[in-house]
Amino acid sequence: MHTSIQDNFPSTPGKVKIERGNHFNRQLNRWLASSATFFFWALFLIALTASYLCLKTSMDRGTKLISIWGGPQWEKKVQHSCQAKRSGGMVVLVTGASGFVGTHVSLALKKRGDGVLGLDNFNDYYDTSLKRAREGLLKKHGVFVIEGDINDSKLLNKLFDVIPFTHIMHLAAQAGVRYAMENPSSYVHSNIAGLVNLLEACKTANPQPAIVWASSSSVYGLNDKVPFSEIDRTDQPASLYAATKKAGEEITHTYNHIYGLSITGLRFFTVYGPWGRPDMAYFSFTRNILQGKPITVYRGHNRVDLARDFTYIDDIVKGCIASLDTATKSTGSGGKKKGPAQFRIYNLGNTSPVTVPTLVNILERHLKVKARKNIVDMPGNGDVPFTHANITLAKMELGYKPTTDLQNGLKKFVKWYQNYYGYSYSKM
Numbered sequence: 001m002h003t004s005i006q007d008n009f010p011s012t013p014g015k016v017k018i019e020r021g022n023h024f025n026r027q028l029n030r031w032l033a034s035s036a037t038f039f040f041w042a043l044f045l046i047a048l049t050a051s052y053l054c055l056k057t058s059m060d061r062g063t064k065l066i067s068i069w070g071g072p073q074w075e076k077k078v079q080h081s082c083q084a085k086r087s088g089g090m091v092v093l094v095t096g097a098s099g100f101v102g103t104h105v106s107l108a109l110k111k112r113g114d115g116v117l118g119l120d121n122f123n124d125y126y127d128t129s130l131k132r133a134r135e136g137l138l139k140k141h142g143v144f145v146i147e148g149d150i151n152d153s154k155l156l157n158k159l160f161d162v163i164p165f166t167h168i169m170h171l172a173a174q175a176g177v178r179y180a181m182e183n184p185s186s187y188v189h190s191n192i193a194g195l196v197n198l199l200e201a202c203k204t205a206n207p208q209p210a211i212v213w214a215s216s217s218s219v220y221g222l223n224d225k226v227p228f229s230e231i232d233r234t235d236q237p238a239s240l241y242a243a244t245k246k247a248g249e250e251i252t253h254t255y256n257h258i259y260g261l262s263i264t265g266l267r268f269f270t271v272y273g274p275w276g277r278p279d280m281a282y283f284s285f286t287r288n289i290l291q292g293k294p295i296t297v298y299r300g301h302n303r304v305d306l307a308r309d310f311t312y313i314d315d316i317v318k319g320c321i322a323s324l325d326t327a328t329k330s331t332g333s334g335g336k337k338k339g340p341a342q343f344r345i346y347n348l349g350n351t352s353p354v355t356v357p358t359l360v361n362i363l364e365r366h367l368k369v370k371a372r373k374n375i376v377d378m379p380g381n382g383d384v385p386f387t388h389a390n391i392t393l394a395k396m397e398l399g400y401k402p403t404t405d406l407q408n409g410l411k412k413f414v415k416w417y418q419n420y421y422g423y424s425y426s427k428m
C-alpha cells in the first residue's frame, strides 16, 4: 500500500524538519501519539468510573443512615418500642434480636410488658430470610429491630442518648464452633471488638444499664470433670469460638471492676427449638432427613458417641429473664465507678446429656423418615466430646429449673419446622 511522505507528517510545523527522512522515528512518534491518546482516554474513563462509584457509595451510605437510624420518625419508633406497659417495667436493649435466642427473649419480655428495642446486623452467616421472618414476628408484637452493628459506636451512643436503658440483653455474637476455622476474624469482630464497643457505650451511659450476656458452654473446652460447674477450669478452650467467649468473660470482668457495670454471663448449653439456627446439628439433620440427603454423624475417640446437654429454648428464656430480674444496678456514672457492682456467671443447661445418635433417632421418629447416616471420626475442628451442666447455682440464685427434655423439645421443633417450611422441599 502506498503512503505519501506528506501523509506521514504530523501537522505540527515545528516537528516536520526533525521527522523528515527518518522512517523509524516517524513510526515511533505516531505510535507514541496514539498511545498517549489511548492513555488519556483510559485515564479519563477510570476517573469517571471512580467518581461514579464514590458518589454512589456515599449516596448509599446516606440513604442507609437515614433509613436505618436517625430522624424524628426513627426516634418515634424507638420510643414506642421501648415503652414499658407495666409499672416498674424494664427497658431492655436486646442485641442480636433477630437471632434465635434474641427473638424468643425479646418476645417474652414484650409480652409481660417490658420495653424492648432490638438491634441486629442481619449478617449472612446463615439464611437471612429466617432472620427477616423473626424480625417480622417481633414487629407484629411491637418490637422494633434496628439494623445496625454493635461495632458502630455512633449508633450506640445515639441509642443511649434517646433511651435510658435499664438493661442490656447482649446476644449479638458470631456463633458456631466449627465455622471459626473458616472465618476467624468474624469471631474477633463480633465477640471481642463488638463486645468492647458495647461495654464502652454502657460505661459512659447515664444511667449505666445492667448487662446480661451470652457466654457459652464451650468455655469448658477440654475440661473433663463432669458435670461442668462454674468453678471448673475454663482455660483450655478447644476452638477460637470458645476462646472469644472466654475472653468475653474476662473483658466483662474488667468493665465490672473498673467502671462498676453490673454483669451477668450465661453459659448456654447447645440451645435448640423453634425458630432455631440452621447451622446447628438438630436443624441441618432435620433438613437433610426430609430432603433424603445423608447426614454426617461425628464419633469421638475409641468409637465413643459424642453427647450434648441439649437445652430447650423456653428454659433458656426463663433463665435469661430471671437473670435480668435479679440483676442489681450498675454503680458507676459518667464513666466512673461509685462502688462494687454485681458480677455473676451461670450455667444454663438441661443437666441430662444425650448422644448425637440418640438425637438422630428421636428426629427419625418425629419425622417418620429414616436418616441416611455417614458415621465419621470427629475431625479436629474445635468440637468437644461431651457437655454436661451442673445448674445448682442457677437453681439457687435464679430459680432456674429446666422442664423440657429432648424428646418433647424436638417434637415442638419438628412441628414448627414443618409448618414454617410448609413441607415443601424446594423451599429448604
Ligand SMILES: O=C(O)[C@H]1O[C@H](OP(=O)(O)OP(=O)(O)OC[C@H]2O[C@@H](n3ccc(=O)[nH]c3=O)[C@H](O)[C@@H]2O)[C@H](O)[C@@H](O)[C@@H]1O
Binding pocket: 175, 176, 177, 215, 216, 217, 218, 219, 268, 269, 270, 271, 279, 280, 281, 282, 296, 297, 298, 299, 306, 307, 308, 356, 383
Ligand atoms: O453450647 C454451646 O456452647 C454451643 O452449642 C452449639 O455448639 P454445638 O454443641 O457444637 O452444637 P451443634 O453444632 O449443633 O453440634 C451438636 C453435636 O452434633 C455433632 N455434629 C454436628 C454437625 C454435624 O454435621 N454432625 C455432628 O455429628 C457435633 O459434633 C456435636 O457433638 C452452638 O452452635 C454454639 O453456638 C454454642 O455456643
